[in-house]
Amino acid sequence: MLKKIIVIGGATCSGKTEISVELSKLFPVEIINFDSMCFYKYFDIGTAKPDNETRASVKHHLIDVKYPDEEYNARMFSEDAAGLIEEITSKGKTPLFTGGTGLYMKSLIYGLSPIPEIDKSVYRRKAVELIKKIGITAAYEKLKEFDPEYAGKISSCDSQRISRAYEVYSATGHPLSYYLAENPFGRPLYDYIYFNLNPPRDYLKSRITERTRIIMENGLVNETESILNRGYKADLKPFRSIGYRESLMYLQKEIKTENDLYLKIVSSTVKYAKRQATFFKKTENAMEVNFTDLNRKLGFIAKTVEGFL
RNA sequence: GGCGGCAUAGCCAAGCGGUAAGGCAGAGGUCUGCAAAACCUCUAUACCUCGGUUCAAUUCCGAGUGCCGCCU
Numbered sequence: 001m002l003k004k005i006i007v008i009g010g011a012t013c014s015g016k017t018e019i020s021v022e023l024s025k026l027f028p029v030e031i032i033n034f035d036s037m038c039f040y041k042y043f044d045i046g047t048a049k050p051d052n053e054t055r056a057s058v059k060h061h062l063i064d065v066k067y068p069d070e071e072y073n074a075r076m077f078s079e080d081a082a083g084l085i086e087e088i089t090s091k092g093k094t095p096l097f098t099g100g101t102g103l104y105m106k107s108l109i110y111g112l113s114p115i116p117e118i119d120k121s122v123y124r125r126k127a128v129e130l131i132k133k134i135g136i137t138a139a140y141e142k143l144k145e146f147d148p149e150y151a152g153k154i155s156s157c158d159s160q161r162i163s164r165a166y167e168v169y170s171a172t173g174h175p176l177s178y179y180l181a182e183n184p185f186g187r188p189l190y191d192y193i194y195f196n197l198n199p200p201r202d203y204l205k206s207r208i209t210e211r212t213r214i215i216m217e218n219g220l221v222n223e224t225e226s227i228l229n230r231g232y233k234a235d236l237k238p239f240r241s242i243g244y245r246e247s248l249m250y251l252q253k254e255i256k257t258e259n260d261l262y263l264k265i266v267s268s269t270v271k272y273a274k275r276q277a278t279f280f281k282k283t284e285n286a287m288e289v290n291f292t293d294l295n296r297k298l299g300f301i302a303k304t305v306e307g308f309l
Numbered sequence: 310g311g312c313g314g315c316a317u318a319g320c321c322a323a324g325c326g327g328u329a330a331g332g333c334a335g336a337g338g339u340c341u342g343c344a345a346a347a348c349c350u351c352u353a354u355a356c357c358u359c360g361g362u363u364c365a366a367u368u369c370c371g372a373g374u375g376c377c378g379c380c381u
Contacts, residue, residue, distance in 0.1 A: 012345080037345055047345085075342040103344050112341050124343085154339090160347040161340085168342095180341060241345040267334080272345055278338065 002191040003089050006305060007097045009105055009280045010197030011273035013207040015297070017050050019197070020098040022298050024058035027305060030088045032061040032081060034099030034108065037241045039066050039077075042230065045215055045223045046243030068232045068239075071120070074107040081108050085190070094309060102279030106185070109192055109283075113183040118171040127166035131159060139166070147175035188284075193308045195301055196286040198277055203292050208269045212243075216262055221247045242268045 006029065008016050020031050033039070037047045041064045049063055061084050066072045081097070088095045097108065118124070131139045140156040143165055154161045168176045199207075224247040228234065234248055246264045249255045255264060280286065287304065291297045 035345085036343095071342090073342040074344075077342090101344060103340070103342095103346095107341070110341085115342070118342080120342090155348050158348045160343065163347095164342080176341085183341075185341075237343060237346085240343085243345080245345085268345080274337090275339095276345090279340075279344095282340095 002189070003085055004309065005085060005095045005097060005190045005192045006308070007105060007109070007192055007194040008197065008301075009098075009102070009194065009283070010100065011204060011276040011280070012048075012100055012269060013204055013211055013273065014197035014199055015294070016098045016100070016197055017054065018294065019195075019297060019301060020096055021050075021054055021058060022294070023096060023302065023305065026302055027309065028093045029096040030059040030061060030084075030093055032084055032088075032095055032097045033063045034077065034081075034097055034101055034104045036072075036099075036101040036104060037238055038063050038099070039072050040064070040068050040238045041066065042068060042223075042227045042232075043238050043241070043244065045218045045220050046241070046247070048211065048215065068227065068236050074103050075112055077104050078107040078112060082189075100276050102276060102283075105280075105283070109188050109190065109194075110185040111183060111189050113179040113181075115168060115176075115179045116172055118167055120167070123167040123171040124163065126170060127163040130166065131163060136162065147177050149177040150175060150180070192285075193304065194283060194286055195304075196280045196283065196288045197297075198281065198288050198290050199292050200290065204273055205270055208273065209266055212262060212266045212269060215243060216258070216265075220244075221250060221261075224248060225251065242272055 006023075008020055010016050023029060024031065035047065037043055038049050039062060040047075050060060054060075055063070062077070062080060065080075081095075085095045097105070099105065134142075136157060136159055139162050140151065143162055144151040146169055147165055150165050154165075165176045168174070168179070172179075220243055224239075224244055227239075232239075239245065239248060243265050246255060246261055246268065249264075250258075250261045255261050281288065289297055289300060291300070
């Protein structure tokens with residue numbers, strides 16, 4: 001008997017937080033975040049984390065669980081999620097997953113291939129150095145030799161995936177595709193119900209515009225500086241995320257004015273929302289919710305959840 | 310008022326005597342431990358105006374217009 005979970009996915013600004021909180025008033029749930037940047041402490045304003053009041057009203061998990069220089073990834077998430085599902089279910093409640101990171105949702109529902117833990121400080125560094133040394137094209141040619149199957153699936157310019165393939169092969173002696181074959185993402189691990197919040201693009205754009213304005217007013221640039229002042233380096237992962245990356249450029253004078261900064265963040269966010277929407281609509285059994293009116297949205301989702309539980 | 314520079318798609322920008330790169334923006338997509346990342350595909354009859362030279366001008370010449378510098 002698979003455990004029941006509720007998943008609410010959707011692009012940034014699609015209203016996931018709001019609907020999750022409303023649902024928590026109707027059903028005994030605890031919320032588990034799967035926005036990859038909300039795991040990190042101190043990155044508060046730019047990630048638009050739920051505020052303290054919201055977090056006091058219903059239990060939220062996996063927010064602020066890592067320091068900015070700590071490793072967190074899809075594997076760790078799926079393990080944490082499995083533990084939380086166990087814990088919440090045993091209390092007679094239902095886990096409600098809310099977030100926008102497609103890969104994390106996928107690894108939650110289907111699990112990941114059993115690739116052994118790899119020491120990144122050794123093997124990833126080696127992979128990155130090799131690519132830097134021989135060039136991405138030559139690296140891809142070599143990948144074709146030891147893992148032609150995976151090479152065939154990715155672009156010859158995809159530095160991250162080429163690097164990953166190298167790190168897996170050099171650490172384990174097996175090509176990445178060897179492991180991928182073991183879990184073709186066929187069987188869900190949970191009895192899940194999944195809502196894809198997908199409002200019309202224009203509506204989403206106007207929400208993004210508005211939220212970016214608020215984020216900047218709330219002091220995004222100051223927050224970026226204050227994280228740096230804590231001693232965290234600008235090349236850490238969360239600094240590569242939308243809003244922070246641009247703020248860093250602004251602080252380094254690569255972006256000249258606050259208005260340019262604002263426009264750049266809006267533009268990056270809109271593109272990101274597009275990528276998210278592409279990912280989420282592909283998920284099996286997705287129930288697309290495109291109303292913009294909260295009551296209609298909630299009405300539909302609540303009714304569906306009621307039938308599911 | 311004088312001198313010089315510039316004028317190419319929504320924006321930036323290369324270039325050439327034989328009708329023109331690229332980037333951004335736009336649209337769609339990919340995704341198995343970096344995923345707010347990384348990557349892929351598609352997309353525009355755009356050369357300021359008017360004359361001249363030439364087989365042929367966006368490219369050369371002249372005038373005009375506009376913008377930007379410098380000088381008075």
